[in-house]
Amino acid sequence: MINSLKIINRDHIRNVELLNLSKINIFCGKNNAGKTTILNTLSGGSEKFMLGEEYSFDEVWSFFVKVNTKAREELQDEDYWSDNLLEEYYSSLYLILEEYNKPFYFIDDLLILTQQVFIENKEEGLYETIYKVIQEIIGQYDIFPYLEPDNIISIPANRFIEPRVNYSTQQNEIKPTGEGIVSKVFFMKNQLAGTPELIAYLRMKDQFKFICDGFDFDIIQNGDGTLNLMFTNPSGDWLNAEKYGLGLRDLLIILYFANSIDNSNVILIDEVETHLHPDLQRKLLHTLRESSKQFFITTHSNIFLDSTFVNKIFHVTFDNQINIVDATSRSGLLNDLGFSVSDNLTSDLIILCEGPTDKPVIEEFLYKFDLMQNYNIKIWPLGGDIMDQHDLTVFSESYKIIGLIDLDPGSGVIRQRFVDNCTDNNIPVHRLKRYAIENYFTIEALRKVFKGQISQDISTIDTTIKLEDQIGINPKKNNRKIANNMNVADIEGTD
Structure with missing residues (x-):
């Protein structure tokens, strides 16, 4: 691993x-x-990357003790050698290793630190000798062995199993794309009891039935030597694989390599x-x-x-x-907070708003400006009364995110704490210039949704007073319908 x-x-x-x-x-x-x-x-193999293990300070220093012993033998005849020279450099190296204060994973981490000690002290000849000794000792001791990755199989996104194959020409050619798997699995199926191949085959069958809620697979050989991949549903009806979608075949490819005995x-x-x-x-x-x-x-x-x-x-x-x-x-x-991880990691923008009824209004407004169609924008309600209690550090790092809150003075203390929290995490916040998001609705849009329920005496919406107090109706359950009945001109020019 x-x-x-x-x-x-x-x-x-x-x-x-x-x-x-x-x-x-x-x-x-x-x-x-x-x-x-x-x-x-x-x-691509180890030439494209370096493998590492986690090593403690004690393990690393034990390695350098071995380097020290070998270096003494190499340096005895050098003109710049003195009895105390190596001890002085190793004292400096010891302090640097202590200050590093985190695990070591890769040999080049040590080489960089070693170079820092010796080059700063203008003894490039000494460093060259130490560097050579380090490379020699790497191959002689368990600490920092040369690591080779295990054989790696790479299954591409474009994978496909042919439902019918010729057993005689395909059995020895196994590819991560799916080629050769039908023949190989047929071979595994027909091995003796207790052999690794048959055990792996039976394990694949059990896993396949577990994942697919009772669906099963089998491979049969026709009289002409061709192999047919078959699937059955829980009722027991067997059909050729081509009668089913690609999901079952994709699954079989993954399970084959997950159980392969190579x-x-x-x-x-x-x-x-x-x-x-x-x-x-x-x-x-x-x-x-x-x-x-x-x-x-x-x-x-x-x-x-x-x-x-x-x-x-x-x-x-x-x-x-x-x-x-x-x-x-x-x-x-x-x-733990109940938010979608994939939204947070793949969105172009995340908007933090107060409550769930704000979300459909924002979505409709963004849609009218062609933003929802062209960008991956997610809107997450935080809950007005508890919005100041969220740990915003999980949102802020590396992602584009903004906060949007009401002007409503009723929960001013909570909103101010939320703003302060956002400021601490470098999240910009826009506070609406109207009482709440519902105060951006037009009287025309409200009448289209609520018909005759709104008094004809109301001709405009006061932007500073709660909408429900003005029209006598709580609009929140109909927020999306109301926003949908507005147009771009109703929103343009507002904050």
Whole structure:
């Protein structure tokens, strides 16, 4: 299992460290952010990235003790050598390592610190010797061994299983796209009891039936030697795979590699949710958690962004280069608050408003200005009376977000605390210039919705008085209908 890895200047990715990886590692982000590029980089082998482990201060210093002993042997005949020279440099290095005050993951972290000590003291010759010794000792001791990744299988988003194949020509060719899997699974099915192949096949069948609520698969051989992939529904009707949607075939590809008995212990899956209903996604995630393999997955699905069930969530963005940020802790907090993690990580803009009845008004107004059609804008109600109690740090980091609050002086203290909280987290806030969002409704739109319920004596809406007190009707349940009956001219020129 890969513990940590560093990608340096590869495929638009600049010096990215992915630390403390575990069983299920998720990459999410907008389309074209670079998620697939990351998987392609990982599948390219160790020449594209550096693997690491977490090492304590004591482990690192033990390593340098070995370096010290070897360096003494190398330096005895150098003109600049003195008995105290190496001790002086190692004293400086010890202090720097203590000040580093975080775990070490990659050998180049140590090389940079070592270079800092020796180059600052103008002894480049000494540094060159130490550097050479470090490289020699890396290969001789367990500390910082040369790490090779396990064999990696990369399942692309564009995957497909042919429902009919010729067994004689396909059985030895297995590809992550799905080619060869039908023949291979047929081979596994026909092995002797107790063999690893048959055990893996039976496990796949159990997982498939669990995920698909009773649907099953089988592969039969026709008289001409061709193989047919078949699916059955819970009532027991068997049909050729081509009679069903692509979701069952996509699932079979993923389950094959999750159960394969070769030495591919790291599985990359691009757009894991493709063709799968949310219920199937949830059960697939549960199944992958039980696997012995490690997974790196790209997704747009909120199912795979719940930190209760996945180990790591990375948010991917593109701004002249691919940026990867660990969003695992923020995901957990958002889930606890009841907000959608995928909204927070993939939106162009998030608007924090007071209550749920404000949301449809904002949506209708944005739609009239063609903003909802052209941008991914999410509106999250915080609850007017408790809006000052939310931890806004989970929203603010790296995402475009604004707050929108009423002018209503009745809850002025709560709103001011909310504004102060937003200011502390660099979230801009706009306070409406009217009593509440309903005070932007026109009398014409109100009459269209409430018909004759509004007195003819009312010709305009006072922007400083609660709307319900003016018209004698609580409009909130009809907020979307009212906003829908307004036009752009009604909104233009207002704040």
